[in-house]
Amino acid sequence: MKTTRRDLFKFAAGGAAGLLLTPAPWRLVTDTALWSENWPGIPRPVRGELRTRFTHCTLCPAGCPVKARCVGDQPIALAGLPGRPLCAFGLSGHQLPYHADRVTEGDIETVRTLVSKRAATESVAVLDLRPGRTASWTYRRAMAALPRGIYLAPQSAVPAVNLDAVKTILSLGVPVLDGWGTPAKVLAARPHFRLIQAEPMESHTAMLADEWLQLRPGSEQALAEALAGQGGGERTGLSAEQIGSVARQLAQGGALVLATQESPAVIELNHRVGAYGQTIVARREAAVPPSWRPAAPTTALDALPDRSIGVLLIDESAADVYLPWTALESKLAAHAFVVTFASSRAGYGRYARLTLPAPVFPESSDDCVPAVDSLAATFRLAVPLVTPPRGVASPTQFIAKLANLPASNALRERADAIHAVGRGTLQQYADSRVVSIKTIKRDEFWKGLNEGGSWTDDAGGKMPPLEPLPSAPAVVAMSREMRAARGPMPPLVSKLYRESNLRVRT
Amino acid sequence: MTHRGTLFFVLGALAALGAGWAGFPHVIYRSRPQPVEFSHKVHAEKAGMKCEDCHELRADGSFAGIPRLDKCAGCHAAAMGTTPAEKQFVDGYVTPQREMQWAVYARQPENVYFSHAPHVKLAHLECTACHGNQGQSDRLRPYQEDRVSGYSRDVWRGMKMNDCVACHRGHGIENSCLDCHK
Numbered sequence: 001m002k003t004t005r006r007d008l009f010k011f012a013a014g015g016a017a018g019l020l021l022t023p024a025p026w027r028l029v030t031d032t033a034l035w036s037e038n039w040p041g042i043p044r045p046v047r048g049e050l051r052t053r054f055t056h057c058t059l060c061p062a063g064c065p066v067k068a069r070c071v072g073d074q075p076i077a078l079a080g081l082p083g084r085p086l087c088a089f090g091l092s093g094h095q096l097p098y099h100a101d102r103v104t105e106g107d108i109e110t111v112r113t114l115v116s117k118r119a120a121t122e123s124v125a126v127l128d129l130r131p132g133r134t135a136s137w138t139y140r141r142a143m144a145a146l147p148r149g150i151y152l153a154p155q156s157a158v159p160a161v162n163l164d165a166v167k168t169i170l171s172l173g174v175p176v177l178d179g180w181g182t183p184a185k186v187l188a189a190r191p192h193f194r195l196i197q198a199e200p201m202e203s204h205t206a207m208l209a210d211e212w213l214q215l216r217p218g219s220e221q222a223l224a225e226a227l228a229g230q231g232g233g234e235r236t237g238l239s240a241e242q243i244g245s246v247a248r249q250l251a252q253g254g255a256l257v258l259a260t261q262e263s264p265a266v267i268e269l270n271h272r273v274g275a276y277g278q279t280i281v282a283r284r285e286a287a288v289p290p291s292w293r294p295a296a297p298t299t300a301l302d303a304l305p306d307r308s309i310g311v312l313l314i315d316e317s318a319a320d321v322y323l324p325w326t327a328l329e330s331k332l333a334a335h336a337f338v339v340t341f342a343s344s345r346a347g348y349g350r351y352a353r354l355t356l357p358a359p360v361f362p363e364s365s366d367d368c369v370p371a372v373d374s375l376a377a378t379f380r381l382a383v384p385l386v387t388p389p390r391g392v393a394s395p396t397q398f399i400a401k402l403a404n405l406p407a408s409n410a411l412r413e414r415a416d417a418i419h420a421v422g423r424g425t426l427q428q429y430a431d432s433r434v435v436s437i438k439t440i441k442r443d444e445f446w447k448g449l450n451e452g453g454s455w456t457d458d459a460g461g462k463m464p465p466l467e468p469l470p471s472a473p474a475v476v477a478m479s480r481e482m483r484a485a486r487g488p489m490p491p492l493v494s495k496l497y498r499e500s501n502l503r504v505r506t
Numbered sequence: 507m508t509h510r511g512t513l514f515f516v517l518g519a520l521a522a523l524g525a526g527w528a529g530f531p532h533v534i535y536r537s538r539p540q541p542v543e544f545s546h547k548v549h550a551e552k553a554g555m556k557c558e559d560c561h562e563l564r565a566d567g568s569f570a571g572i573p574r575l576d577k578c579a580g581c582h583a584a585a586m587g588t589t590p591a592e593k594q595f596v597d598g599y600v601t602p603q604r605e606m607q608w609a610v611y612a613r614q615p616e617n618v619y620f621s622h623a624p625h626v627k628l629a630h631l632e633c634t635a636c637h638g639n640q641g642q643s644d645r646l647r648p649y650q651e652d653r654v655s656g657y658s659r660d661v662w663r664g665m666k667m668n669d670c671v672a673c674h675r676g677h678g679i680e681n682s683c684l685d686c687h688k
Contacts, residue, residue, distance in 0.1 A: 006511070007510070007511070007514045008514075010511045010512075010514035010515045010518065011514045011515070011517055011518035011521075012518060013515055013518065014514065014515035014516055014517060014518025014519040014520075014521075014522070015518035015519065015521055015522040016518075016522070017515075017518075017519050017522075018518060018519030018520065018521070018522030018523045018526070019522040019523075019525075019526055021519075021522075021523060021526070022522065022523055022525070022526020022527050022530065023526065023527070023530065024525075024526040024530040027530070027534065028654065030655075031534070031652060031654035031655040032654060034615070034652075034654070034655035034656075034657065035654050035655050035656070037615075037617065038616075038655075038656060044616050045616055045617070047616075049568065050568050050621075051568075069619065076619065077619055077684060079684070079685075091684050092684075492684075
């Protein structure tokens with residue numbers, strides 16, 4: 001029997017068909033995909049003995065406790081604590097230092113020389129995008145020491161929100177369920193309050209709100225004015241019945257109005273619905289060493305004359321609330337020198353003369369401001385889990401050095417000041433132990449904080465007076481999406497947050 | 507002649523099936539022997555040892571994994587028996603204090619985090635639930651590594667992600683990606 005070419009084709013066709021019934025092709029497809037995970041250049045987590053470290057997340061003001069699984073000095077996974085889960089941002093925070101858009105180099109000494117020269121003759125302003133930290137006190141002290149130092153912050157002091165007393169929240173675009181407060185606390189309180197979300201787009205919070213009012217873009221303040229009895233409801237695109245219904249719900253007590261922008265209308269509305277003293281309450285600040293006073297006061301941007309800032313230094317390393325660049329620009333003198341400390345050029349780096357690389361979580365050594373839903377003062381450290389790359393500048397050290405201020409030990413000094421007052425408790429996450437700081441020594445307190453402990457002030461006692469009008473600001477929050485769009489995010493966030501909406505469910 | 511084409515087709519299919527099912531596993535896996543011949547059976551039956559005597563959980567709950575040389579040397583500082591394998595082990599590793607480079611059958615890929623502690627202590631799983639009767643083996647199989655992916659063959663035999671997920675679902679436990687992945 002002579003074999004023909006046709007026979008060979010038949011044989012090959014049979015072979016191809018038969019091969020499909022074996023594991024070979026399918027396995028090769030899988031193997032090739034797995035092989036691609038191990039290409040050269042892809043970082044490989046180190047192997048070794050696992051150990052657990054505790055710290056706090058500084059990616060947002062909630063300051064959630066973090067349990068880090070580390071191999072050696074390398075964190076390989078971050079997690080929350082039982083009942084206090086981390087959001088998608090926190091879970092993937094250990095990937096941030098390796099982001100492709102990370103700024104890692106900058107001529108710090110040259111910039112220091114330039115700024116020092118100009119500081120002698122021109123006004124220097126520091127813009128602190130997360131006020132209330134120990135670093136903020138360092139900035140204020142440094143600005144007080146400079147002849148023309150100005151300390152700028154988006155808001156002076158944010159009062160606390162008593163979630164237990166809240167029955168109705170009117171949110172003017174604030175991501176209440178998506179990064180505004182401590183996720184675990186907000187979600188625990190969620191069944192007990194009615195949420196009215198007023199914003200043009202159907203955000204995550206709007207989707208999960210009890211009522212979504214689809215406003216015309218930019219008309220949030222108009223709604224606040226209408227509800228405060230100042231008219232202008234027609235600009236919102238809502239009917240009079242809808243606005244009336246919201247007004248009636250707010251009048252039932254336990255109301256809270258949140259806005260993304262500080263405005264007299266929101267303050268007035270909160271005043272009218274009786275929020276101040278009931279749902280918005282004052283909170284004591286954690287003690288600071290007496291030697292830190294006097295410090296420069298917080299200056300509102302609007303209070304500055306136009307073209308008055310010669311040198312602007314922006315701490316963008318932990319940014320919560322951004323001021324519009326147009327508002328800042330009008331305050332800058334001609335040929336003003338603007339330096340931002342950031343981990344990427346996505347924020348003010350687009351406008352500043354220079355961007356100096358700043359440490360990111362979990363490299364940075366910082367303290368966490370109390371979350372908006374924390375009724376008592378807190379002092380929690382973000383203990384660095386990894387060493388920042390060489391060439392990264394600490395904005396606190398840079399600015400303190402300008403004023404010849406010793407600030408490398410500021411966190412310890414503040415911890416000692418808190419210990420000296422002798423009020424509050426220290427919670428250790430490793431063993432869930434809560435001890436009164438009266439019962440521990442100063443060094444033990446500091447050691448406990450560095451092991452991821454959290455100090456909480458006594459909730460009772462004499463609180464500072466709350467002044468709702470005219471100086472007290474509205475409760476302000478920045479849209480998580482707006483903030484996140486500015487800076488780099490770990491790739492995992494895209495998977496967990498954007499696709500699965502995990503932040504809301506954690 | 508009408509069946510001639512079918513015959514070649516079937517022959518081709520049979521050849522491919524044989525190659526795919528019988529030949530492919532030999533081609534895709536690279537084998538290498540373990541550094542020392544070791545009998546779990548002898549240690550379990552003659553010495554009366556349990557799994558956790560060598561593969562213990564540390565005080566902090568982490569798993570010590572494959573025992574290191576000092577653990578073995580605790581008993582085998584000198585040969586206890588007369589087998590050539592033990593002599594080779596004592597002469598080649600214990601005496602010169604040379605750590606053994608075991609190839610770990612159950613080693614998971616780099617992107618996976620697995621903790622023995624919750625599975626053993628909380629879920630009370632037996633070692634055999636995942637490792638099979640490895641503890642009864644009289645000799646160590648050669649370690650087989652996938653030439654393309656680099657994964658151990660044992661991972662494909664019941665330690666894949668789907669196996670973990672199936673077991674968790676069977677126990678009514680749902681997890682997020684980052685509970686297991688780094």
